[in-house]
Amino acid sequence: MTILLIANRGEVVVRVAKTARELGWKIATIYEPDDRQSPHIRVGDIAVEVDSYTSIDSVVEAALRVGADIVHPGYGFLSENPEFAKKLLDLGISWAGPSPEKMRLLGDKIEARRLAEQAGVPVLPWCEALDVGDALRCAEDIGYPVVVKASNTGGGRGQRIARNGEELVKAFQLVALEARGWGKPRIFVEKFVENARHVEVQILADRYGSVVHLYERECSVQRRRQKIVEEAPSPLTARRKKLRSELLDYALKLSEYAGYDGIGTLEFIYDPKSDQFYFIEANTRLQVEHGVTEMVTGVDIVKHQLLTGLEKPLSLRQSEITVRGWAVEARVYAEKVLSDFAPAEGVVTKLRMPSGPWLRVDSIVEEGYHVNPKYDTLLAKIIAWGSDRLEAVKRLEIALKETVIGGVETNLDLLRELLASEEFVKADYHTLFLEKTLDRIRRKISEKLQILKEIVSRINMPQLLHMKTPNVRLQGIRWRTYGWLAASTRSRY
Known part of the structure; x- marks a missing residue:
């Protein structure tokens, strides 16, 4: 029997485990000492303590201890660390x-941009900057506004917009400081596109030269340069076939030129002025938002990732892959929306997740779950499918209204307001859409909170506390077990 070690924590462990169970594999999980109560541990057949999720030596030792045949890195932590992958491969352990x-x-x-240029794929004007002086000269050549980026960061970190020289100096210093957590930073300056759209293409490739795409996703709704709402297909390209064809051709062209040999995502910026897509970066791992693509294509991306990791050839041809309907995802975070999205900490005291035939919920959260801001505070990904965009958005709106998470602050109100906004309904948004409408949305949230406070203040709380609660057992209808976790835990217990 194949033994899989999932070198991560949280909902991605549950997601990967579901596919591994379907393949008939045995599953091992890992945990840090501070994370020994995390529900992701229960998904596996065996759990091993490691010093840190980012300790290569400790995680490799765990893989050896359980006799792992293959390691799946999830996302974040060591998922894009080539030294980690090489060490496993050198020991005869396959790498997903x-x-x-x-x-x-x-x-x-930086290297990906150079490769794209060699492959004939458009990139925005850019140049590497060894110091602030280089950055200033580069910005003068390119023309403001520009964005200062680190070459080795992820998750929206290590990038700042600058609209003049003074802002550029500050941006360079901040990016250099932020990028140190990823090792020695290399910094470059790139032309900033106003009202840009962020669209990415999902790629599947194997070790034998086969490459296919699973069409595109739109990820333009972001806060602090991090995605919070994604959809597939993109509203921009779905109604413009020629533009979509150009985008997909660019993605395949770059993947084939690079000789890419795994699953990956190629990210592009769309400039409305030039009506052109430009390559910005590649992700060599599973994306958090992969679920929306799975919902519209019916392709299990994780399955292909695992099997190609074992050097199996792709079992899909491009002609077999089609898009059916529309899917929209909302990421539910534990965060303080009214306090600049600071991470929130707490214990989940009440939980109700939405359910329905058109919904997918990826989460490990349960009542009693401790949200630790030491880790990513993603609580759930709620995905709705519809026959068209309007239906998918409406179903997601209803799902978010049904969702209840008590005991910790979340961004649920923000997501509800976003989906109901005129800009989102019309798909007339861009990467700074949330930033430009945030004050309006925050005012609405504050007004709702004030109304709730007034209602609570008028309630006779002592009398309320002595009232008998209705005989409704949410546990009886298994609100705690849903989505991928339901499939995984049923097979285990």
């Missing part, structure tokens, strides 16, 4: 990802 060489080639934003 591209080869270390391809990770180095495409994982570095």
